[in-house]
Amino acid sequence: MKEEKILLSHGSGGRLSHDLIKKLFLPNFVNDKLSKLDDGAILKTPGTKLAYSTDSYTVDPLFFPGGNIGLLAVYGTVNDLAMCGAKPLYLSCSLIIEEGFPLSDLEEIVLSMKKACSIARVDIVTGDTKVVNRGNADKIFINTSGIGVVKRGVNTSGSNAQVGDLIILNGPIGNHGIAILSAREGLNFETTIQSDLAPLNGLVNEILKYSSDIHVLRDPTRGGLATTLNEIAQSSRVEVEIEEEKIPLEEEVRAACELLGYDPLYLANEGKLVTFVSPHVAPILLEEMRKNEYGINSKIIGKVVKKSEGLVYLRTSIGGKRVVDMLTGEQLPRIC
Amino acid sequence: MKYIDEYRSKTLAKNILNQINLISYQPVNLMEVCGTHTVSIFRNGLRKILPLHINLISGPGCPVCVTPVRYIDEIIAFSRKKEFIVTTFGDMLRVPGSTSSLEKEKAKGADIRMVYSPLDALKIAQNNPEKKIIFAGVGFETTIPTIASTILKADKEKIKNFFVLSMGKLIPPAMKSLLESKEIKINGFLCPGHVSTIIGSKPYQSIASQYHVPCVISGFEPVDILQSIYLLLQQLKNNQAEVIIQYSRAVKPEGNEIALSKMKEVFITVDSDWRGIGNIPQSGLEINDNFFRFNARALESDIEIEETLEFKNCRCGEVLKGIITPLQCPLFKKICTPENPLGACMVSSEGSCSAYYKYN
Numbered sequence A: 001m002k003e004e005k006i007l008l009s010h011g012s013g014g015r016l017s018h019d020l021i022k023k024l025f026l027p028n029f030v031n032d033k034l035s036k037l038d039d040g041a042i043l044k045t046p047g048t049k050l051a052y053s054t055d056s057y058t059v060d061p062l063f064f065p066g067g068n069i070g071l072l073a074v075y076g077t078v079n080d081l082a083m084c085g086a087k088p089l090y091l092s093c094s095l096i097i098e099e100g101f102p103l104s105d106l107e108e109i110v111l112s113m114k115k116a117c118s119i120a121r122v123d124i125v126t127g128d129t130k131v132v133n134r135g136n137a138d139k140i141f142i143n144t145s146g147i148g149v150v151k152r153g154v155n156t157s158g159s160n161a162q163v164g165d166l167i168i169l170n171g172p173i174g175n176h177g178i179a180i181l182s183a184r185e186g187l188n189f190e191t192t193i194q195s196d197l198a199p200l201n202g203l204v205n206e207i208l209k210y211s212s213d214i215h216v217l218r219d220p221t222r223g224g225l226a227t228t229l230n231e232i233a234q235s236s237r238v239e240v241e242i243e244e245e246k247i248p249l250e251e252e253v254r255a256a257c258e259l260l261g262y263d264p265l266y267l268a269n270e271g272k273l274v275t276f277v278s279p280h281v282a283p284i285l286l287e288e289m290r291k292n293e294y295g296i297n298s299k300i301i302g303k304v305v306k307k308s309e310g311l312v313y314l315r316t317s318i319g320g321k322r323v324v325d326m327l328t329g330e331q332l333p334r335i336c
Numbered sequence B: 001m002k003y004i005d006e007y008r009s010k011t012l013a014k015n016i017l018n019q020i021n022l023i024s025y026q027p028v029n030l031m032e033v034c035g036t037h038t039v040s041i042f043r044n045g046l047r048k049i050l051p052l053h054i055n056l057i058s059g060p061g062c063p064v065c066v067t068p069v070r071y072i073d074e075i076i077a078f079s080r081k082k083e084f085i086v087t088t089f090g091d092m093l094r095v096p097g098s099t100s101s102l103e104k105e106k107a108k109g110a111d112i113r114m115v116y117s118p119l120d121a122l123k124i125a126q127n128n129p130e131k132k133i134i135f136a137g138v139g140f141e142t143t144i145p146t147i148a149s150t151i152l153k154a155d156k157e158k159i160k161n162f163f164v165l166s167m168g169k170l171i172p173p174a175m176k177s178l179l180e181s182k183e184i185k186i187n188g189f190l191c192p193g194h195v196s197t198i199i200g201s202k203p204y205q206s207i208a209s210q211y212h213v214p215c216v217i218s219g220f221e222p223v224d225i226l227q228s229i230y231l232l233l234q235q236l237k238n239n240q241a242e243v244i245i246q247y248s249r250a251v252k253p254e255g256n257e258i259a260l261s262k263m264k265e266v267f268i269t270v271d272s273d274w275r276g277i278g279n280i281p282q283s284g285l286e287i288n289d290n291f292f293r294f295n296a297r298a299l300e301s302d303i304e305i306e307e308t309l310e311f312k313n314c315r316c317g318e319v320l321k322g323i324i325t326p327l328q329c330p331l332f333k334k335i336c337t338p339e340n341p342l343g344a345c346m347v348s349s350e351g352s353c354s355a356y357y358k359y360n
């Protein structure tokens, strides 16, 4: 690592974050569970397999169209557990609050978390609160960890993609990323776009009825669909090809992307998942997924073409073809 | 915003491609001046579907890429002093200066804040009356009117702690300078869509007539770009050199008069340094005497700017002029990557090197 200091890019979920994980965390915390680099760890205990996952949530602004940091903290960890093929059960919740933070905002966040827990059917069973001096944290940070039970016969992992697999996405991408941007000051664009923030454990439950044919389950959050597909392609050492035309995208998100110069493939999602499945179950699975409220717009967006070093290609809507790389740094609005 | 779809239609694209194939058989060099076009060409895989003899050259149209090292050093020098808060567009954070970058200074503790608009910087000034706020005013004709409006607002609201370090640049003089230098043969220009919504089509007129090079102001969707390429080829075939607005849904011949008048009110045209290219006469904008109190250069006695160290091996200059593609730079991808950028063209999302890295 050449840089002497941690830069913001180290936390962006892109290549620098990966470097940090591969060069600092993995070699020091070496064990077979961590090294899979899935959304959570799978722990074998007598009789059951447990999934264990954690995430810290910081978001600016705390309240955004379609959600807030509280909902995000619950659904985010619920979804990470679901992506391990687990039924989420229990969460922990740690709050780091900046001195002076309005109590009414905290109440609103906590009420949202309560609502989210009841929708996702999980309980917050342990927690902690720290208050730090003004200026030592930005308003509020939330960490949640979660435990879930992995269903029998489930064996999904980012390193499990097979040649021939079809890739299903459960709906339009980029809404969360654009919703957050639209709520930030200074970006003068009006939009009605709402975050797609949603608990995906119900949908995953449907998908796992076909568990022997489900090879990968991932939620393309930070870094977007492009980064998630790259992670899967690299862990599974396969070449992935997706088709631009097939990727669901709302008109307004596309328009905002045009305005800002963003690539929707790199925008964050909080209610999306991709699953890599055996081709023969794809049609029926698609039908099942579309019956779930968070899967109505599910689509097959591409396939695993062959074994390779781990590359992702996109067939563009006008017939071109290009590489899709991981996100490096943050996406920034164009200034030209 | 349904209309965008028609500019992404496969059938339409195919039709235009057929027409292009019908009228074009000679090698031509067409320059897309603007970084947003470069990115769109890559994102849509246009190079792969165009006939090989149509050579698309990426031009100097990325404001971050053409910002000289000395300017980055100036901004860094401000950020090193406690009395200043530096505000900047995000793309500038990682551009290498002589020995550091804003991102590195920020990690060391400098108060550097990313903003999406100069108006945010003004707000920061209002909220921090004990500090002086420097806005790094880079940009082309697209961004400059907003900077002008912000200065006018600061003036009206009598804000005393807001300063702009202007690095505004003008596109048409750069295009002329490329043609003058004769380092590369350009047969036609795809002119920037966003810049042209402000300046209109007139500023390109003299390029078309004096140098006999056709210009087409193009939109950013794939069909826009293909259509614009066709319009250039058609002119070349008929030996014409005119300015055509393909992006007529956004660009009017006279441009945006309100924006232009604000620019005029606040700025004067000056000679300006372009990274890697050098000094181009009358290609930059400086705050005029009426608004001198907002000019950060008036505060330069308070700071120490380090000696300029140009990184000799970076070939951004030639890349920006379209003389080489990033693939011909020996450092490309080997040493220079988006995580460890050696030149500005690798930093900015609209820079040619970064586009080649990401999409090629």
Ligand code: SF4
Residues within 6 Å of the ligand: B313, B314, B315, B316, B317, B319, B326, B329, B330, B331, B332, B333, B336, B337, B341, B342, B343, B344, B345, B346, B353
């Ligand atoms: S690849 Fe890097 S070093 Fe080479 S020209 Fe581009 S920015 Fe400069």
